[in-house]
Amino acid sequence: MIKRLIIMLVACGLLFGGIFAYKAVGNHFMNQFFDNMPAPTVTVTATTVSTHPWREQQTTIGSFAAINETQLTTEASGIVNDIMFDNATSVKKGQLLLTLDASVDEAELRRLESVAELAQLELRRYQRLFRDKNISESELKRKESEAKQAIAAVDSQKARIEQKSLTAPFDGIIGIREVSLGQLMSPGTAVATLTSVTPIHLNFTLPEQQLSTLKNGQTVSATISAQPDEVFTGTVTAISPVVTPSSRSVDIQATFDNPDAVLRSGMFARVSLDQGEETQNVLLAPQSAIQFNPYGNAVFVIQEQDDALTVQQRFVQTGARRGDMIVIKDGLQSGDRIVTSGLLKLRNGSNIKISDNERVQPSEDLDPNVVNQ
Incomplete structure (x- = not known):
């Protein structure tokens, strides 16, 4: 009886040992297979780093405001006898606009x-x-x-x-009338809004740290969403003598000629001011190519190896940003090819394939504009 029990235990041990040995050998060969399996090729986009002329700029947001803007009203009461202007038309100073009986x-x-x-x-x-x-x-x-x-x-x-007659106090564009013929008007009743458009002011603010670079007569560039491809140029005409305590900023006013009356009061604008007169050649790269990390910013540099393309991570020192681009101070040279999209799938030595589809290529515009669809 004891002999039979021993034989059964030995047989079970051999059976389970064989199973465990089979599993161990299988896992070993499976791990060896995956370790030796080549990494999949990652499709990315790429660009070649190059130097570009660069001038330090300060950018901000501003709003256009009319030099003269007023709501036209009557000084006397009476019945509207005649309206002598059309909506949204230009009028001259002294032009008769409305008469009361x-x-x-x-x-x-x-x-x-x-x-x-x-x-x-x-x-x-x-x-x-x-x-x-x-x-x-x-x-x-x-x-x-x-x-x-x-x-x-x-x-x-x-x-x-x-006082029964209303005349234009200055040249401008009159808005939509708010009165009708035969209407009984009292003093102060609104007739329409008159706005001067040529020239026009642009109001914006800058941090107090930029005061040393500001001066009257300095050139200001502005773009608006209505015409994103056109750059309008004006000059600084007023710098506030006080700094706003809550924001530590300075109010600036620039004047634009606006001969075609394209710029209108209330429009928002992207404003840029050149800081300094020297233009330098700097190395630029798309911001999409940069891995921004607390321990340092890095890019993936493309290398040719055995008729294949691989990538190597390289740390870089970055500088000022403008539009889609960023200044590279150290870590790259002109002519280096870097990956611009697909970075999350990469590691050192990854094989890559560069896509030639322009639709997936990140923008490399120094002055991009958002077009409202």
Whole structure:
């Protein structure tokens, strides 16, 4: 009985030992197969690093504002008699825009003119009587005062009639009218908005650290989303003498000629100012090619090896950014080819294939613009 039990235990041991040995040998050969299996080829995009002219710039966001902008209103009450402007059209300073019914005021003016004329006749008669010593000087003075009061009443009535007319206070573009013919208007009722467009101001702010590089007359470049491919140029015309305590920034105002009235009040603009007059040649790379890490920024440099393309990670020192590009201060040379997309799938020695599809190639624009679809 004991002998049979021993034989069964030995047989079970041999059976399980064989199973474990089979598994161990299988795993060994499987691991050896995967270790020797070549890494898959990764499809990436690439670019060649090169030098470009570079001038230090300060960029910010600004807003255009009209030099003159006002809401046109009437000074007097009355019925709208005539509207002499079209919506969104140019008007000149002094151009008549609107009139109120002034028939009652004009009738009163004619009455006052008659009173003034009679007062002048009376004054001349009293002057003759005074020369003949038939009246006293005080009586003459009283008549002179009455004549002056009559003339003043005429002038006052003329001014009242002028208030029934609305004229443009400056050259500009008038907005959409807010009144209608026959409407009863009270003083201060809005008629339309008048905005000057040529020239126009651009208001923006810069950090106080940039004060030393700012000066009146400095060139300012601006782009707007309405015309992203066009760069507008103006000059700095005002620098605030105070720094805003909450933001530690300085208010700047630039002036643009705007001859075609393309720039409008309220438009946002991307603003750039050149800092310094020297242009340098610097090494630029797309920002998409950089792996930004706390321990250092790196790129994957493409190398040719045995008729195949591989990559090697290399740490670089980066500088200023502009648009899609970034300055490379150290770590690369002009002519080096680097990977610009697909970086997450790469490691040192990875085999790569460079895609020639331009649609997947990251942008390399120094001044990119977002186009609203």
